[in-house]
Amino acid sequence: MENLIIRAKNNDNSAKEEIINMYYPLIVKESKRIFLKNRTFEDIVQIGAISILNSIRLFDLSRGVDSFSSYVLWSIKNGFINIIRSEAKYNDEISLNVYCKDTTDVEIVDSLIDENIDVEDIAITSAFYDEILFALNKLDIEEREIIKFLYIDNDTANLSKYARFVNKDYYYCSCLKKRALEKLRHFLIKNEK
Numbered sequence: 001m002e003n004l005i006i007r008a009k010n011n012d013n014s015a016k017e018e019i020i021n022m023y024y025p026l027i028v029k030e031s032k033r034i035f036l037k038n039r040t041f042e043d044i045v046q047i048g049a050i051s052i053l054n055s056i057r058l059f060d061l062s063r064g065v066d067s068f069s070s071y072v073l074w075s076i077k078n079g080f081i082n083i084i085r086s087e088a089k090y091n092d093e094i095s096l097n098v099y100c101k102d103t104t105d106v107e108i109v110d111s112l113i114d115e116n117i118d119v120e121d122i123a124i125t126s127a128f129y130d131e132i133l134f135a136l137n138k139l140d141i142e143e144r145e146i147i148k149f150l151y152i153d154n155d156t157a158n159l160s161k162y163a164r165f166v167n168k169d170y171y172y173c174s175c176l177k178k179r180a181l182e183k184l185r186h187f188l189i190k191n192e193k
Helices: 002-009 013-022 024-031 041-058 065-088 108-112 119-138 141-153 159-166 170-192
Strands: none
Touching: 002 013, 002 041, 002 065, 013 024, 013 041, 024 041, 024 065, 041 065, 119 141, 119 170, 141 159, 141 170, 159 170
16 A cells, blocks of 8 residues: 555556545545535545545655545545535525524524424325325215315315205215215225225
């Protein structure tokens, strides 16, 4: 390894390339943690490779070859930190740890959190509504209308009122309601499996 570093320090391009290839998985691993506006993943990997070239140039061999790997790791991390800092100045990006202008004791990140919202409940409710909508769309028009009238549009299910509204027999509407609810139950159970 020492011979390889010495050759790279003496501008041997094949030695530099070999060192970059040796640490390429580390560059990729660290690059996956970085997001920069207007920069692709390949750009970030390139910044990591440039950091390795800088670490080859600046590494002091008197410190011992064993410390080269940690020197490269920190060089890559610091290269990413420097590019993030330099680009954040020009992209109107701010840290979420900055204090809000209207108060001095609340960070921006804390002001974004709404404790009254339960994301899990919202996701479950949304998924449940999607399933019900899917099942309702499987019903025929008449079945959908009775379910809508009895359970969606009105607070109380009143089958007599519905029978008068559509000018149908109460017994017919009762059978229609039973059939529609049975189909809904079937579609919802089938959809759960």
